Amino acid sequence: MAVWAAMNSEQGRTPTFLTRVRVENYRSIASCDVRLGPLTILAGPNAAGKSNFLDAIRFVRDALASSPGQALDPRGGLEEVLHRHVSGRRADSFRITLDLSLPASERPPFNATYILEIGTQPGSNDFAPVLRREEFQVEGRAQGEGFLPEMAGAHPVAWRDDILLSHTPRSHHEGRVVHWSLQQTRFYELLTPVLRAVDDTPRKTGSGMLGEKGEQLARVLDTLSRQSPWVKDTLDGYLSTMIDNAAGLDGVEVPEADLAYVVGRFRGADGQVAKVDRRALSEGTLRLAGVLAALFQPNALNGDIPLVAIEEPEVSLHPPVLGALYDALAAAARNTQVMVTTQSADLLDNAAAAPAHLLVVRDDGAGTALGPIDPAGRRLLTEGILTLPELLRSGELRPAAAPTGQSEQQEDDER
Structure with missing residues (x-):
């Protein structure tokens, strides 16, 4: 921090x-x-x-x-x-x-x-x-x-x-x-089904900003991982502090299909980190990720929001x-x-x-x-x-x- x-x-x-x-x-x-x-x-x-x-x-x-x-x-x-x-x-x-x-x-x-x-x-x-x-x-x-x-x-x-x-x-x-x-x-009223959904918005036409219902969460997380990894680490740090056994939440891009989705990382009883499918993520995890993405998305960091x-x-x-x-x-x-x-x-x-x-x-x-x-x-x-x-x-x-x-x-x- x-x-x-x-x-x-x-x-x-x-x-x-x-x-x-x-x-x-x-x-x-x-x-x-x-x-x-x-x-x-x-x-x-x-x-x-x-x-x-x-x-x-x-x-x-x-x-x-x-x-x-x-x-x-x-x-x-x-x-x-x-x-x-x-x-x-x-x-x-x-x-x-x-x-x-x-x-x-x-x-x-x-x-x-x-x-x-x-x-x-x-x-x-x-x-x-x-x-x-x-x-x-x-x-x-x-x-x-x-x-x-x-x-x-x-x-x-x-x-x-x-x-x-x-x-x-x-x-x-x-x-x-x-x-x-x-x-x-930007005015956010985040909806869990939107945060959980596969994002099929074409990357070229996307705004690069988190949608006000939670659209493009996966793309925002992926962009932070690639362009500002220290910011992404901060987000994952907040997640791990507030969500039991959480290690982070990532955005996964599928370039050939031009879509993206979120995937969780959680520590098991043996201490190993395993991926968790978006459909199994809790509402609290998804909403917290949406809040953090809204606060620390690239356009908020550079002053454009x-x-x-x-x-x-x-x-x-x-x-x-x-x-x-x-x-x-x-x-x-x-x-x-x-x-x-x-x-x-x-x-x-x-x-x-x-x-x-x-x-x-x-x-x-x-x-x-x-x-x-x-x-x-x-x-x-x-x-x-x-x-x-x-x-x-x-x-x-x-x-x-x-x-x-x-x-x-x-x-x-x-x-």
Whole structure:
């Protein structure tokens, strides 16, 4: 592990891609404004809204790849995404604001803000989505009229369902960097059948990245073995620490058939290592391999993936070994920004688990609230009354109250 840390420190990158996220009226989230670091653990009970927060960021990526309407289709449409307040009133638009820190090749790093608001067309009775607002800023300065809807007075009149940032001219370096970087973010919801399956994706057409359900696991493992064997050894080290008798998991390529599959290596009672067929591998082994591959895949190591988000990486793993998984998350966060959701106190049972890494997520009936640990929880930690895992188990882990005052969208609406 010491070699691994040295390799990361020499690269000198700052992996905090998303520094601040503001979400308004998206699914269960009425409003949130949070700051992020290289490693963020979204901790809270089931159905609190952790996945909705990640999905808000993923929506921006998906909308940039196609259009807001196409991005909303698999989410059930605009009506399903708009937040419904406790009063029963449904919002007529949602807004996502991303603050980003970007290293631009051959140029100094820069900070940018991207604002995307999607909603219904005023006066319309349907839920056909339109672009209500789009704005791109670099170092606090708005970047040209081309990024804003056409206005008549205070209201947009050029209703449209496509994203202007996607059409950034080649001459606008920062716009192209932001667009490309958001497209490279990855959001993982790993599925065991996909991880176990034979990968018949033609190598020449493959992206080289782990698919968001676990596609191409075998090819990623094989690439690491050939190109970065010390990284592959690190992955196998984590596997052997967390899975009984495991020695590693490999990707096997069959060039003549252009397919690949995974195979396990396990130590028997005699100490000899034997191969285990993919069909006999446990769900925990496959899911852990998928998590590690997502964190340490080549494109994450070289900076081409600026953000790796993983839903509940602890699923199917034995609680006593989850502390070691935190070590892997922290190590990966030296190369790329890492965000994970969890409801497991055992994941936090590690000396590296810091309150600063946590965003607490709760829904006490009025919608999702997100924030750092509240003052009462911090006092319990500071005074040594409870540890971080005990705080989560006890149900006393709560988000700090959001700052009072109007939201950005409320202010704009009143104007």
